[in-house]
Amino acid sequence: MKRIIAITGPTASGKTALSIKLAQTLNTEIISADSRQFYKEMRIGTAVPEPEELTAVRHHFIQHKSIFEDYNVGDYEQDFLQLTKKLFQGKDTLILVGGSGLYIDTACKGLDNLPGKNMQIRRELTSELNKKGIESLQKQLQVLDPDYYQIIDRQNPHRLIRAIEILRQANGKKMADLYKQKSRRDFETIYIGLTGERSLLYDRINRRVDIMIAKGLIDEARKLYPHKELNALQTVGYRELFSYFEAQYDLDFAISEIKKNTRRFAKRQLTWFRKNPVIKWFDVAYDFNEIMIYLTQNFNL
Numbered sequence: 001m002k003r004i005i006a007i008t009g010p011t012a013s014g015k016t017a018l019s020i021k022l023a024q025t026l027n028t029e030i031i032s033a034d035s036r037q038f039y040k041e042m043r044i045g046t047a048v049p050e051p052e053e054l055t056a057v058r059h060h061f062i063q064h065k066s067i068f069e070d071y072n073v074g075d076y077e078q079d080f081l082q083l084t085k086k087l088f089q090g091k092d093t094l095i096l097v098g099g100s101g102l103y104i105d106t107a108c109k110g111l112d113n114l115p116g117k118n119m120q121i122r123r124e125l126t127s128e129l130n131k132k133g134i135e136s137l138q139k140q141l142q143v144l145d146p147d148y149y150q151i152i153d154r155q156n157p158h159r160l161i162r163a164i165e166i167l168r169q170a171n172g173k174k175m176a177d178l179y180k181q182k183s184r185r186d187f188e189t190i191y192i193g194l195t196g197e198r199s200l201l202y203d204r205i206n207r208r209v210d211i212m213i214a215k216g217l218i219d220e221a222r223k224l225y226p227h228k229e230l231n232a233l234q235t236v237g238y239r240e241l242f243s244y245f246e247a248q249y250d251l252d253f254a255i256s257e258i259k260k261n262t263r264r265f266a267k268r269q270l271t272w273f274r275k276n277p278v279i280k281w282f283d284v285a286y287d288f289n290e291i292m293i294y295l296t297q298n299f300n301l
Contacts, residue, residue: 001092001187001188002088002092002093002186002187002188003092003093003094003187003188003189003190003299003301004084004093004094004095004096004107004108004187004188004189004190005022005093005094005095005096005189005190005192005295006033006096006097006104006107006108006189006190006191006192007019007022007095007096007097007098007192007193007194008097008098008099008101008104008191008192008193008194008273008279009099009193009194009195009269009270009273010099010194010195010201010265010266010267010269010270011047011099011205011208011262011265011266011269012047012201012204012205012207012208012262012266013194013195013196013201013204013284014194014284014286015097015098015099015194016047016049016053016097018097018192018194018286018288018291019057019095019097020049020053020056020057021288022095022291023057023095024056024057025292026093026095026301028091028093028094028095029057029058029059029060029087029091029094029095030057030058030059030060030094030095030096030097031059031060031061031080031083031084031094031095031096031097031107032059032060032061032062032097032098033061033076033096033097033098033100033103033104033107034046034062034097034098034099034100034103035073035076035098035100035102035103036100036235037061037062037063037098038061038062038063038064038065038071039063039065039066039067039232040063040064040065040066041066041067041223041224042067042220042224042232042233042235042238043063043220044212044215044216044217044220045212045217045220045221045235045237045238046235046237047208047212048062048063049062060083061076061079061080061083067224067227067230067232067233068227068230073102073103073106073111074111074114076103076106076107077106077107077110077111080106080107084187088186088187093301096108099269101151101269101272101273102272105276108185108189109185109189110185114166114178115165115166115169115170117165118165118168118169121164121165121168121169122161122165125137125160125161125164125165126161129157129161134154134155134157134160137157137160137161137164138154138160140164141154141160141163141164141167144163144164144167144168145163145167145174145175147174147175147176148163148174148175148176150268150271151268151271151272152268153234153236153265153268155234155236155239155261156234156235157234158231158234159234163175166178188299190280190295190299191276191278191279191280192279192280192282192291193273193279193280193281193282194281194282194283194284194286195270195281195282195283195284196283196284196285200284201263201266201284202263202266204284205259205262205263205266206259208262209237209255209258209259209262212237213255217237217241218241218251221237221238221241221242221245222241222245224238225241225242225245228242236258236261236262236265237258237262239261240254240255240257240258240261241254241258243257280294
């Protein structure tokens with residue numbers, strides 16, 4: 001039996017450290033499902049693992065794309081299946097780790113065939129965005145699919161437009177109906193989640209943002225600012241600094257907004273993951289031996 005151990009949870013919950021220790025223990029490799037870490041130009045603001053962490057265990061799908069490339073969840077699914085087919089020739093168990101719920105689900109369950117691009121709808125929505133602002137798109141999505149509205153990044157106009165474009169073509173189906181298993185997977189998935197008290201998670205998020213700033217996030221964002229309209233850069237940590245560069249925010253306020261919006265992002269992540277009843281949750285202050293006992297007793301690892 002081939003297995004994927006999918007490590008999930010909100011940002012700053014310790015997924016990277018757990019994935020590395022687990023991969024070392026099981027003598028295997030790590031596949032990233034963090035869509036923010038795919039892009040090589042975005043290192044600090046996406047909390048890419050440190051060089052020593054990347055060399056401790058072989059990682060895949062980290063900084064392997066450019067922000068100038070068109071890459072979506074469908075492309076990721078195909079890349080994931082090709083990679084796992086190769087890796088499973090020498091390994092029985094692989095580690096999948098990330099906070100992007102859609103990418104975790106796509107890897108482990110498959111992605112249904114979504115409606116294709118509709119340029120007429122896209123042009124209409126883009127025009128509406130320019131005339132009426134992002135609030136108009138947010139209201140539309142809330143009416144079309146209230147559940148998906150709760151978990152999407154509502155400050156990302158590209159994602160709002162794509163979601164509305166899909167739903168307008170979906171004959172009344174909701175996103176939950178469209179993101180479903182497409183085909184049988186040739187592996188078993190074991191889900192492990194990390195979480196904790198809200199105050200603790202929020203404190204970890206705030207400290208992570210401070211560390212990012214100290215490492216040079218402002219300079220990284222400044223270099224990317226000329227390309228701020230790209231979809232990959234519609235991301236917490238960059239958007240707020242772009243507003244600072246445009247004198248809409250002062251620096252202290254921009255940093256406070258990064259922290260606030262990252263906390264909101266973590267809440268949306270948990271909303272998505274908690275819909276999966278088979279995730280085994282552990283506290284962020286986990287005992288690694290406890291996790292290994294769970295895996296050994298239930299899955300004969």
